[in-house]
Amino acid sequence: MxxxxxxxxxxxxxxxxxxxxxxxxxxxxxxxxxxxxxxxxxxxxxxxxxxxxxxxxxxxxxxxxxxxxxxxxxxxxxxxxxxxxxxxxxxxxxxxxxxxxxxxxxxxxxxxxxxxxxxxxxxxxxxxxxxxxxxxxxxxxxxxxxxxxxxxxxxxxxxxxxxxxxxxxxxxxxxxxxxxxxxxxxxxxxxxxxxxxxxxVVPAHRPGGQAQFIEMSVPATDDRGIAPVLGWAREHLDQPLTVARLARRAGMSPRTFYRRLQAATGMTPLQWLLDQRVGRARVLLESTDLPVERIGELSGLGTANNLRHHFLKHLGVSPGQYRRAFPRAAPAPPPRT
The missing domain is CATH 3.40.50.880 (Class I glutamine amidotransferase (GATase) domain)
Structure with missing residues (x-):
């Protein structure tokens, strides 16, 4: 078709x-x-x-x-x-x-x-x-x-x-x-x-609600700055992530980390984490048949009820409605040998 x-x-x-x-x-x-x-x-x-x-x-x-x-x-x-x-x-x-x-x-x-x-x-x-x-x-x-x-x-x-x-x-x-x-x-x-x-060679998905213009879109930072920490956080969204934990990983005080992240993304750490977790849940709903409960765990949103709450609040639809809107066309995995 x-x-x-x-x-x-x-x-x-x-x-x-x-x-x-x-x-x-x-x-x-x-x-x-x-x-x-x-x-x-x-x-x-x-x-x-x-x-x-x-x-x-x-x-x-x-x-x-x-x-x-x-x-x-x-x-x-x-x-x-x-x-x-x-x-x-x-x-x-x-x-x-x-x-x-x-x-x-x-x-x-x-x-x-x-x-x-x-x-x-x-x-x-x-x-x-x-x-x-x-x-x-x-x-x-x-x-x-x-x-x-x-x-x-x-x-x-x-x-x-x-x-x-x-x-x-x-x-x-x-x-x-x-x-x-x-x-x-x-x-x-x-x-x-x-x-x-x-x-x-572009990001696979930037949500439509992301800000158009941020005063300092890319923070001036070296390997001890926040960029590597944000990358690490995206790989560990299923874990408890707090400002204190991320700040320690960045080698900064929580107050400095909070300020640096907000300057770089236009969001507070809590907003940024929630945005990343909802985004991860969206990808999993679009591309897998995993149950909603498991997607809640993998995205760090916790229970299925919490996942539904955030989807309704941020997207206006339930996870089930969202999943039905996206056909999945991933190729079948290769047979085991």
Whole structure:
């Protein structure tokens, strides 16, 4: 069974500024390169241009001219529609978006397509009315303008991406990659998404609720700093982990460790540990058939009731509901010899 058709919108003047090209490249890389050993057939990709011209028109910027194989009619029948960005003038100056684009987005969504924006692509979804009454995000530099221009949208400037079922939005740049890998995880399971992330040499999973911007994202630290300790903690989430224990391992006082971790991650130690444990439980639910009680133990969340409590609080679903949302496509283990 195919993973579905992904139609990527290429707006005129994409590439101005040049980082828009990066966001355009993300869905092309994730969905456009076949991975037959992971899933066969893979996604089918369509590049759909908004400009006038043969077969969908051209988008120019950063010294490049791109002619797309499809026009906006290529959105019809797609399972997923991705808008990587819109021209800078539409964001900064309020220049109207092409009416044919917003009409095509509404039509695709009404026909059942999943609609996705990366960075300023959220402005196109908002203009089409697809974000009204929904929580959404964009690059933190543009969220204030998004909220001001579209007051019916609940704009969250702090998160990497928002999954609202059939409409998903992400922050800019690498957060778009996080969202695209999240879609692969939803469609094909954790094993496929993790293997794809490994090939792309990126983290397998960053939760959408993770902060977009932290004042000091990478702490200046040597081997006795907190980075090795956090790595060790991730490998021992099933054990009792306290600030005092982690601080001793880092060779710091608990107060110094607390301050360093909060500066590096934007979270308190308790919040960071809980985030890691919920993340571990999510991976185990997605990729194994282990009972919920065992997953609670392995993730360090303790009992099944405690696991359910944190899933309902942080994700709004029970572990059982979460597990049913993710197909598991891991290959069978090799036979014993």
């Amino acid at each position: 195919s993973a579905g058709t992904v139609a990527v919108v290429v707006t005129e003047e994409i590439g101005v500024p040049s980082w828009d090209l990066y966001e355009l490249s993300i869905p092309c890389t994730v969905f456009g390169k076949p991975q037959p050993d992971l899933a066969d057939p893979w996604y089918s990709l369509r590049l759909c241009g908004t400009g006038a011209g043969e077969q969908g028109g051209a988008a120019a910027g950063a010294g490049l001219t791109l002619r797309t194989p499809y026009g906006l009619d290529g959105l019809d029948g797609a399972d997923t529609v991705v808008v990587p960005s819109v021209p800078d003038a539409c964001v900064e100056e309020g220049r109207p978006l092409p009416r044919e684009l917003t009409d095509a987005l509404r039509r695709a969504h009404a026909a059942g397509a999943r609609v996705v924006s990366l960075c300023t692509g959220a402005f196109a979804l908002a203009e089409a009315g697809l974000l009204d009454g929904r929580r959404a995000t964009a690059h933190w530099m543009h969220t204030a303008r998004l909220a001001e221009r579209y007051p019916k949208v609940e704009v969250d400037p702090s998160v990497l991406y928002v999954d609202d079922g059939d409409v998903l939005t992400s922050a800019g740049l690498t957060a778009g990659l996080d969202l695209c890998l999240h879609l692969v995880r939803r469609d094909l399971g954790a094993h496929v998404a993790n293997q794809l992330a490994r090939r792309m």
